[in-house]
Amino acid sequence: MQENVKRNYEAAKAQYAEHGIDVDQSLKQLAQIKISMHCWQGDDVRGFLNRDQDLTGGISVTGNYPGAARTPAELRADLEKALSLIPGKHKVNLHAIYVDTDEKVELDRLEPKHFRRWVDWAKEQGLGLDFNPTCFSHEKSSDGFTLSHPDPEIRRFWIDHCKASRKISAYFGEQLGQTCVTNVWVPDGFKDTPVDRMAPRQRLKESLDEIFAEELNPAYHLDAVESKLFGIGSEAYVVGSHEFYMGYGIRNNKLICLDAGHFHPTEVISNKLSSLALFADGILLHVSRPMRWDSDHVVVMDDELLAIGQELVRGDLLGKTHIGLDFFDASINRVAAWVIGTRNTIKALLRAMLEPVDLLRKAELEGDYTTRLAIAEEFKSYPFGAVWDYYCEQQGVPVREQWLAEVKAYEQEVLLKRG
Ligand SMILES: C[C@H](O)[C@H](O)[C@@H](O)C(=O)CO
């Protein structure tokens, strides 16, 4: 261990201890938290199933930074590089289009065997896996509708795809001995004001009921549903709105997925967690950074990220929350994007764990808002960075920006050699 890292850590630990904060205990807790790192940052949400298909579904990736992964093997190598620079043991979140098989197979016919190589790799790396049906970037979603489509044949295709996805998820869970969360997000919606808001929602509900009809072992598989306010091309109306999935998830014991970019621009998901936690079985987060819209920028240490960490820690919600990431930026090195966003998410949790919550809560209960504000502000400059450095060193990953040199070397040696 670097001498200065250890020395700074001991000094920081003593400062926190003065307020009753057990830093070693916090680091033990932090090491238990798995972040689900989304594979789609590695290749701009292209996948391997229909590589010539444009990205659709009202989401968009901009930038042309060289080195995007072109094959499952390249994507795994990039993920490995990123994960080697992030402290802790985590999960990788796959979309169905990231299937790794030599067979030509359609989305509704996918089977666990088509993902065997991913499972072998995850076992080898000691990782968990999460999953998502891909209800976009396909000819059968070209008019913007999938599970709520008025045509029963198209609906059937997407229902079967989602059912197949649950089987794959259960297989992941069984093989890896840990829960696989499978998140259903569909882009369905209208660009302009609809006449009938009810019928598509009724159809979506019926499709979901059929998809979830088969009970699967929750030790290995959990379902989540993700809402959205608007997308590109669904500005006026999204079938799977927040109210729709709040109702659906609570009534049917599904995890409710909150994506940081899926609400009104001044609305924050941190303020929703405590309410949702009182009524929902569990929560899935898509930690993202909306820049004026659902732009999926790389997660940085901003107020909202810290607020999410604080809500999870203060509300004791880490046990019922699955933390996933959802950003995609093709204007910077994609491995660096993962490292920055994932390290920040973990760092925000650490910052939240190093706050004198009991003291702040007591001040609030007593109506002493002066103390609440004063202490909260002073703690913003407490030496959490020294604790973070120590944690990185303890977990065997680079301290501070030292990881960047490794990414730059990987860029030279691997990424820039891709055509
Ligand atoms: C690729 C993801 O499934 C997608 O980003 C979804 O989670 C979403 O957030 C759509 O806006």
Ligand SMILES: [Mn+2]
């Ligand atoms: Mn999302």
